[in-house]
Amino acid sequence: MNHVVVDPVKMEQYAFVLEDAYDEFFEVDGAEGTLKPIFLTPGKGAAVSETGDMEVRAAAEAFVHEEDRAGFLALFSPQSLDEVCSHKIRKQAEFRRKQPDGRESWVRGILFSNDACGRDKALFYTVDIESRNAARLMQLNRDLFGVFLDAYIGIAQLDLDQGIGTIIQCIPMPDLALRSFKWGRMIGYLCSTVIYPGDRDIFAGTFSLKHMREVWGYGHKNMSLEVRYSQDGENFRWAEVNAMLFRQEDMPDKVYLAMRDTSEQHLLKGIVERYVYSHCDYFIYLNARNNSYVMFSSKGDGTPLPPEHCDDYEKAIEIYVRKYIAPEDQELAIREMRISRVLEELDRTGEHNFYCGVMDAERGYTRKRLQYLYYDKESQMVLMTRTDVTDIYLEQRRQNKLLQRALMQAQTDPLTGLYNQAVKEMISERLEGEDGTAAILFMDLDNFKVINDTLGHIKGDLMLQEVAGVLKKTLRASDLSGRVGGDEFIALLHPVSSPAGVRQCVQRICTSVRSVMDRDFQDFSVTCSIGIAMYPADGINVASLVEKADKAAYAVKRKGKNGFAFYSDLL
Numbered sequence: 001m002n003h004v005v006v007d008p009v010k011m012e013q014y015a016f017v018l019e020d021a022y023d024e025f026f027e028v029d030g031a032e033g034t035l036k037p038i039f040l041t042p043g044k045g046a047a048v049s050e051t052g053d054m055e056v057r058a059a060a061e062a063f064v065h066e067e068d069r070a071g072f073l074a075l076f077s078p079q080s081l082d083e084v085c086s087h088k089i090r091k092q093a094e095f096r097r098k099q100p101d102g103r104e105s106w107v108r109g110i111l112f113s114n115d116a117c118g119r120d121k122a123l124f125y126t127v128d129i130e131s132r133n134a135a136r137l138m139q140l141n142r143d144l145f146g147v148f149l150d151a152y153i154g155i156a157q158l159d160l161d162q163g164i165g166t167i168i169q170c171i172p173m174p175d176l177a178l179r180s181f182k183w184g185r186m187i188g189y190l191c192s193t194v195i196y197p198g199d200r201d202i203f204a205g206t207f208s209l210k211h212m213r214e215v216w217g218y219g220h221k222n223m224s225l226e227v228r229y230s231q232d233g234e235n236f237r238w239a240e241v242n243a244m245l246f247r248q249e250d251m252p253d254k255v256y257l258a259m260r261d262t263s264e265q266h267l268l269k270g271i272v273e274r275y276v277y278s279h280c281d282y283f284i285y286l287n288a289r290n291n292s293y294v295m296f297s298s299k300g301d302g303t304p305l306p307p308e309h310c311d312d313y314e315k316a317i318e319i320y321v322r323k324y325i326a327p328e329d330q331e332l333a334i335r336e337m338r339i340s341r342v343l344e345e346l347d348r349t350g351e352h353n354f355y356c357g358v359m360d361a362e363r364g365y366t367r368k369r370l371q372y373l374y375y376d377k378e379s380q381m382v383l384m385t386r387t388d389v390t391d392i393y394l395e396q397r398r399q400n401k402l403l404q405r406a407l408m409q410a411q412t413d414p415l416t417g418l419y420n421q422a423v424k425e426m427i428s429e430r431l432e433g434e435d436g437t438a439a440i441l442f443m444d445l446d447n448f449k450v451i452n453d454t455l456g457h458i459k460g461d462l463m464l465q466e467v468a469g470v471l472k473k474t475l476r477a478s479d480l481s482g483r484v485g486g487d488e489f490i491a492l493l494h495p496v497s498s499p500a501g502v503r504q505c506v507q508r509i510c511t512s513v514r515s516v517m518d519r520d521f522q523d524f525s526v527t528c529s530i531g532i533a534m535y536p537a538d539g540i541n542v543a544s545l546v547e548k549a550d551k552a553a554y555a556v557k558r559k560g561k562n563g564f565a566f567y568s569d570l571l
């Protein structure tokens with residue numbers, strides 16, 4: 001194009017590449033509200049003035065179709081200019097422009113700013129979009145090659161003989177689409193506006209005309225490079241740039257440059273390298289159909305590893321298991337690593353996992369997680385990994401111990417060591433769905449208040465501990481007992497064969513409690529009254545059975561204390 005350069009200084013400052021792409025280029029002075037021309041194209045531009053400036057409103061009235069003026073002026077409003085200058089964003093508007101010969105043409109105006117502009121200035125350029133042939137061609141290409149176009153953020157065509165590039169698609173800078181540039185300028189422009197500074201040199205060198213001609217001269221037809229790019233100059237993403245050579249008879253050689261966003265793959269690759277490889281002992285590629293495997297990655301930290309490759313997987317794992325797996329897990333490991341078992345679980349759930357202990361010469365006992373996943377189900381190709389979970393395992397054991405201790409404390413009476421009120425729920429769980437016979441005892445100490453009032457609470461606590469000791473010694477391991485009140489105790493005898501056996505047990509409790517009083521508490525006569533409710537004869541609801549046993553104990557107290565009674569005797 002034969003541009004008229006109005007301001008050579010600003011041309012050098014701002015427009016090292018735009019001369020080949022656009023019809024007009026202006027500096028916008030927001031404070032003065034004027035357009036200062038940097039270059040114009042005779043016969044195409046608005047011809048504001050080749051030597052002077054023009055107010056934005058005057059330019060709109062002179063050169064913009066009256067129906068489009070509002071949109072044109074809104075582009076240069078103080079608010080719009082402030083957004084462009086402060087946040088470095090781009091704005092655009094399409095409008096009909098009056099040509100010098102009286103015709104009207106559609107143009108697109110782009111308003112933007114960069115660091116060279118200063119605080120109150122922006123840049124504005126226009127490009128002719130009247131030709132709809134290019135637009136229709138682009139639409140046709142998208143209809144035919146939509147999937148291909150959607151896969152790339154940028155596509156450019158290079159005429160290798162003439163050194164002219166045409167941008168077919170550029171998502172980071174959509175206004176460049178279907179524009180032609182000298183290849184060197186285009187690469188330089190992309191480097192300055194899109195490519196990450198640290199990657200610019202390698203990008204420019206790799207895709208320079210000289211280098212690509214050398215590569216094609218060696219007979220290669222494609223090459224690629226991974227670089228970082230940005231759409232806003234701040235947030236950079238990863239992209240793969242591919243250059244592909246196309247040759248047709250009697251046609252100039254064409255090179256297509258395609259840029260594809262690979263940020264997600266790059267992130268996954270980084271995660272794998274940083275976390276998977278650093279935590280996995282090994283990856284094994286198992287050919288289940290041929291009973292063979294190859295280890296293609298292993299952790300070199302001294303942990304015992306199987307052979308790197310083997311034509312008899314099942315034999316190799318058995319030898320390894322017998323040598324390194326903790327004895328208590330050896331049979332489990334052999335069973336779970338069998339190919340038949342692996343394929344069965346993969347077909348059923350999609351993955352197969354199990355845990356086992358491995359004896360490490362340096363660390364001692366370590367805990368491992370083995371995982372199998374299908375790589376190719378049809379060919380029975382399986383990916384197997386082993387991960388060290390020792391730290392997690394030890395922490396879980398510690399937490400489980402703390403949890404068990406806390407649970408025990410929550411369920412235990414601190415004075416006697418028996419269960420507390422939780423014993424009722426435990427009895428309910430024990431008897432749920434039980435078909436056998438059981439007995440619930442409710443025991444209340446007689447004259448306990450006398451001990452507390454006369455000898456003091458210390459002696460009273462000692463007496464409660466002695467009674468708890470009687471229950472612990474008298475009852476079986478299968479029985480349950482707990483302190484549910486000041487001097488009240490509940491016990492479950494389960495299983496029991498007959499009421500006669502319950503009677504003998506309760507009699508031993510009464511005798512033992514009475515002997516404790518005689519031995520340790522001077523001449524005070526403190527005995528116990530015990531009520532008994534039978535399950536399921538007296539009911540199956542534990543709360544109801546406890547209430548009935550309590551009534552039976554109260555009946556014993558009314559009759560003189562120091563004894564026991566079955567709830568059925570009260571009926």
